[in-house]
Structures are given as structure tokens and as C-alpha cells.
Amino acid sequence: MPDVLLPALGRLGPGARIGWxxxxxxxxxxxxxxxxxxxxxxxxxxxxxxxxxLADRGAVLSMVxxxxxxxxxxxxxxxxxxxxxxxxxxxxxxxxRDVRANPVPADGPTEVRHAAVAFNAMQERIRRLVxxxxxxxxxxxxxxxxxxxxxxxxxxxxxxGEERARMEADIAEMEQMVGRTLDYLREGRDAEPVAATDLxxxxxxxxxxxxxxxxxxxxEGPARVVLxxxxxxAKRALSNLVENAVRHGSGPVRxxxxxxxxxxxxxxxxxxxxxxxxxxxxxxxPFVPLDASRGGGGCGLGLAIAARFAEASGGALxxxxxxxxxxxxxxxxxxxxxx
Amino acid sequence: xxxxxxxxxxxREAHVLVVEDDGEMRNLVTRLLREAGFRASAARDxxxxxxxLESPAGEPDLVLLDVxxxxxxxxxxxxxxxxxxxxxxxxxxxxxxxxxxxxGLELGADDYVAKPFAPRELVARVRALLRRTTxxxxxxxxxxxxxxxxxxxxxxxRRELTAPDGASVDLSGAEYDLLLAFLEHPGRVLSREQLxxxxxxxVSADPFxxxxxxxxxxxxxxxxPDEASPALIKTVRGAGYVLVAxxxxx
Numbered sequence: 001m002p003d004v005l006l007p008a009l010g011r012l013g014p015g016a017r018i019g020w021x022x023x024x025x026x027x028x029x030x031x032x033x034x035x036x037x038x039x040x041x042x043x044x045x046x047x048x049x050x051x052x053x054l055a056d057r058g059a060v061l062s063m064v065x066x067x068x069x070x071x072x073x074x075x076x077x078x079x080x081x082x083x084x085x086x087x088x089x090x091x092x093x094x095x096x097r098d099v100r101a102n103p104v105p106a107d108g109p110t111e112v113r114h115a116a117v118a119f120n121a122m123q124e125r126i127r128r129l130v131x132x133x134x135x136x137x138x139x140x141x142x143x144x145x146x147x148x149x150x151x152x153x154x155x156x157x158x159x160x161g162e163e164r165a166r167m168e169a170d171i172a173e174m175e176q177m178v179g180r181t182l183d184y185l186r187e188g189r190d191a192e193p194v195a196a197t198d199l200x201x202x203x204x205x206x207x208x209x210x211x212x213x214x215x216x217x218x219x220e221g222p223a224r225v226v227l228x229x230x231x232x233x234a235k236r237a238l239s240n241l242v243e244n245a246v247r248h249g250s251g252p253v254r255x256x257x258x259x260x261x262x263x264x265x266x267x268x269x270x271x272x273x274x275x276x277x278x279x280x281x282x283x284x285x286p287f288v289p290l291d292a293s294r295g296g297g298g299c300g301l302g303l304a305i306a307a308r309f310a311e312a313s314g315g316a317l318x319x320x321x322x323x324x325x326x327x328x329x330x331x332x333x334x335x336x337x338x339x
Numbered sequence: 340x341x342x343x344x345x346x347x348x349x350x351r352e353a354h355v356l357v358v359e360d361d362g363e364m365r366n367l368v369t370r371l372l373r374e375a376g377f378r379a380s381a382a383r384d385x386x387x388x389x390x391x392l393e394s395p396a397g398e399p400d401l402v403l404l405d406v407x408x409x410x411x412x413x414x415x416x417x418x419x420x421x422x423x424x425x426x427x428x429x430x431x432x433x434x435x436x437x438x439x440x441x442x443g444l445e446l447g448a449d450d451y452v453a454k455p456f457a458p459r460e461l462v463a464r465v466r467a468l469l470r471r472t473t474x475x476x477x478x479x480x481x482x483x484x485x486x487x488x489x490x491x492x493x494x495x496x497r498r499e500l501t502a503p504d505g506a507s508v509d510l511s512g513a514e515y516d517l518l519l520a521f522l523e524h525p526g527r528v529l530s531r532e533q534l535x536x537x538x539x540x541x542v543s544a545d546p547f548x549x550x551x552x553x554x555x556x557x558x559x560x561x562x563x564p565d566e567a568s569p570a571l572i573k574t575v576r577g578a579g580y581v582l583v584a585x586x587x588x589x
Contacts, residue, residue: 142433149364150363152455152457157371224564
């Protein structure tokens with residue numbers, strides 16, 4: 001019996017007994033019995049009772065090693081499980097912005113693999129749905145042009161006057177809506193190659209055209225700003241911004257370009273009512289006209305076309321307040337080098 | 340083609356063939372052309388077009404060809420038409436279909452009008468094309484699509500200007516017409532009146548069309564962007580403007 005037990009035995013009182021088996025591997029090493037006055041015994045037992053010296057170095061080391069091993073294994077397993085999950089989350093986020101995002105690789109634990117497969121199928125269905133709707137919209141816009149062309153010709157045969165002028169204005173507005181819808185749907189889908197393009201020349205043309213149409217519009221910036229661009233797409237996007245500024249804002253409309261480290265910034269500013277900060281996110285979404293504050297007319301595609309162009313070109317479109325708190329500044333940032 | 344030059348000088352008698360599948364559209368366009376004083380005939384498709392071309396009435400002075408035709412497409416018709424004649428062809432394309440336009444111009448169309456168009460615009464474009472394509476000048480214009488000057492290149496089919504460093508430089512319609520006029524008459528002083536006449540080829544319904552001086556200065560800003568760039572267009576006081584660069588075609 002270890003010495004430490006002796007005082008304990010003394011304190012238990014007379015007649016108490018303690019049994020000790022240091023070799024017991026299973027069961028109890030310490031068994032004791034204490035007599036009570038009313039007759040009988042209180043029997044107690046303690047399993048694995050061992051003294052401090054038993055915790056030798058080797059045991060501690062092996063325990064630490066084991067703990068480390070378990071921790072490592074858990075981390076690996078957790079990562080094996082969560083990495084595909086995180087990828088799934090990222091993918092869900094990505095298709096929110098672009099239904100054409102790459103499918104998720106189907107790996108990891110069975111359940112996650114199933115989720116990935118189901119997710120990819122869902123993405124495929126969404127993509128098909130969007131494509132169908134897009135095609136329907138494009139076909140409709142496309143087909144509308146023929147009756148519009150006829151109307152325009154027919155209006156030309158009417159006697160000159162206010163009625164005819166109004167009709168022609170309506171037809172022009174419809175043409176513009178159809179044109180913008182097609183521009184929006186086409187953006188990023190045409191196979192126009194990227195080539196070195198003088199952006200300043202495009203801005204100058206747009207400013208001249210707007211000025212010739214009676215608007216107070218001008219380009220202010222370097223005479224040449226060359227960067228890799230899809231020229232026609234860029235012109236389409238920028239002309240939508242200028243048209244918007246002329247239509248919804250009020251003069252003077254200014255087109256500015258400047259080169260900064262690695263990027264080119266274009267700003268189209270007007271002096272109209274601007275767009276409230278809270279509405280700006282919505283303003284970049286397609287088919288959301290915000291015309292209560294900005295003049296009326298239009299189908300809310302101008303900014304969406306430009307935003308889509310910016311994204312497809314590796315740039316960004318942001319809406320800012322005018323310099324003196326009046327009007328709207330639309331800032332298009334484009335990478336100065338090919339991406 | 341023997342009677343061509345005289346005929347074409349007199350727009351009023353010029354014969355325009357309208358090839359368009361949409362019946363209403365065909366009627367409206369022929370009516371518009373007739374009211375503008377042209378002789379207009381109509382064809383619904385390629386077959387009818389060849390019938391008119393081979394009829395005793397003879398070759399029309401201008402063919403107005405819709406790109407979107409059932410059966411043989413407008414572009415195919417254009418290619419086949421070009422194999423046998425140089426009759427001026429103006430294409431009707433859908434707005435924004437750049438590929439149609441570029442292909443058409445490369446296949447030998449002389450001009451294009453995007454649908455939907457303003458009636459005035461169509462008439463003016465037809466007049467301008469008839470005036471421009473006298474038989475003497477037409478083959479020359481057709482053969483050389485690429486005109487180079489001082490390192491710059493103008494592709495007349497694509498209407499694209501390329502700077503010496505290879506950057507594509509956008510031109511407005513008026514600027515393109517002005518530049519082309521200068522390139523067709525290098526070293527010759529063009530008066531404001533002459534340049535104004537060039538501008539009339541274009542149709543701008545807008546009443547704010549700027550003066551020639553403004554247009555020339557806009558063009559200059561693009562092809563002479565900074566002080567270091569060589570002066571390509573010079574002002575001749577009291578006379579007009581002259582392109583001083585050496586021009587070559589091909």
C-alpha cells in the first residue's frame with residue numbers, strides 16, 4: 001500500500017480497511033470499507049488510482065503527439081469538407097452577377113458533391129431561362145424595327161405640322177428604346193476584337209455630335225488617349241452616357257478623360273437633378289427608369305449598357321455627385337493595359 | 340451604261356430599283372422615291388431583281404438592296420451583282436448590325452442606310468450616291484479601299500481611320516466625308532464652298548450643323564493631336580484648305 005494512504009486510513013477510524021492492487025489493469029485498484037455504528041459497512045472503490053510519478057515523460061509526449069495528430073487530422077477533414085462548401089458559396093455569389101460563371105467542381109464529401117452537382121444543374125437551368133428570355137426580347141426588339149421603319153416612312157407622307165412632328169418624335173423615341181434594348185443585349189456578346197483605340201477621338205466625336213444636335217456639350221482632356229478597347233462597344237457605351245446626360249441632366253454636359261497609374265478615367269457630367277445616393281445601385285440595373293427626378297422618357301438602359309461594358313472590359317462604372325453638389329458624374333474606369 | 344452620265348446628272352429621271360421583301364416597306368420606299376422625282380421599280384427578291392435587271396428597261400442607275408431577304412440573302416445578291424456590273428448599290432441594313440454593314444461595303448456596296456431611316460435621309464443619300472458615282476470615277480473608288488497619308492491609313496470600306504501608331508481613331512460622319520474629300524484631292528486647295536458641297540452628301544436633319552471651319556478644326560484635332568504632330572491640313576487664307584501630305588492608294 002502506498003504511504004500516502006496510511007494517514008487516510010487513520011482518519012477513517014477504527015475497523016476501516018483499504019485494499020490496494022497496483023497491478024490491476026481493469027476494475028478497481030483501491031477498495032475500502034468503513035464500519036458504521038448501526039452495523040454494516042460503507043464500501044467504496046476508486047478506479048485507476050495512481051500517484052503522480054506515473055505521469056512520466058514518455059506518456060506526456062505521446063499524449064501531446066496524439067493531440068497534435070488529432071488536431072491536424074480534424075483540420076484536414078474540416079478543410080476537406082468546407083473548401084467545397086466555400087466554393088459553392090462563392091459560385092452562388094458569382095452567378096448572382098453572371099449566369100455564365102464557371103460550374104463548380106464536384107468533389108469533397110458525398111453530400112457536398114451532390115450539392116455541387118445540383119447547383120450546377122440549377123445554374124444551367126437559370127442560364128437557359130435567361131437566354132430564352134433574352135432571345136425573346138431581342139427578337140421582339142428586332143421585329144419592332146420593321147413596323148417602326150414603315151411608320152417613319154408613312155409619317156413622312158403626312159402634311160407638315162405639329163401632329164406630324166410629334167408623331168415623328170414618338171417614333172424616334174421608340175426607335176431609341178428598341179436600339180438601346182438591342183445594344184444592352186448585344187453588349188459583351190459580339191465578337192468585336194480588342195484593339196488599340198484613341199478614346200479621346202471617340203469622346204470628341206460624341207461631344208461634337210451632341211453639340212451639333214443643339215446640346216451644350218464639350219470634351220475636355222488630352223487630344224489622344226490610346227488604350228486597348230472594343231471600339232464600337234466603347235462608342236456605344238459612351239454615347240449612351242452622353243445621351244443620358246443630355247436627356248436627363250441639363251447643360252453644360254462635359255466629357256473628361258485622364259490617365260492615371262495603369263488606368264484611364266472617363267467622366268461624363270451634367271448639371272441636372274442627379275441621382276440620390278440610395279437610388280444609385282438601382283440606376284445601374286437594366287430596365288429601371290429613374291425618371292421621376294431625371295426628366296422622363298427612356299427605358300432605363302443607358303447606364304446599364306455602360307456598366308455592362310465597363311465590367312466586360314475589366315473596368316468599373318460609378319456614379320458620383322457633381323462638383324458643386326449639382327448634377328451627376330458618371331465615372332468609367334478602364335484598364336490602360338490589356339487585361 | 341451609254342446613257343448613264345447624262346441620266347445621272349439629272350436626278351429627276353434616274354431609275355432606282357428597290358429590292359425589299361416586306362411589301363408595305365417596298366411600296367412606301369418606291370412611293371417616297373417617286374415623290375422625290377425618281378423613276379422607281381420594285382423587286383421582292385433576287386429572282387425579281389434579275390428580271391428587272393435583264394428587262395428591256397435596262398440597268399437601273401441605282402439598286403437599293405435590303406440585306407435581310409428571304410431565300411438568297413442580300414449579301415449574296417450583292418456579290419453576284421458585282422460580278423456582272425458596277426451599278427451603284429445602296430444597302431438597307433438594320434441599325435447596329437455592324438457586320439452586315441462591313442461585309443456589304445467589302446462586297447462592293449457603295450453606301451448603306453440603317454433601318455429605320457428618316458425619309459429625307461434616304462432621298463438625300465440616294466441623290467448623293469448618284470451624283471458621286473459617275474461611271475468614270477466609280478471603278479477607281481472601288482479598287483482602292485485603303486488610302487494612306489503621312490503614316491495614317493483610311494479604310495474606306497470599313498470607314499476606319501488608323502493612326503501611325505496603329506491606334507484606331509474615331510471620326511464623325513462629317514469628318515470622314517471631309518477627310519475623304521481631302522484625300523481625293525491631295526495638294527489641291529479646296530474652297531469652303533466645295534467642302535460645303537461635300538457636306539451636303541451627308542444628311543443632317545439638324546439645323547445646328549456647324550460651319551466648315553468648325554468641322555475642319557475638329558478633324559485637325561484628331562489627325563494633328565499635339566504641337567509635335569506634323570500639320571496635315573493647312574489653311575489657305577481667303578481660299579480654303581489644303582491637304583499637304585502625300586497620299587497613296589492600295
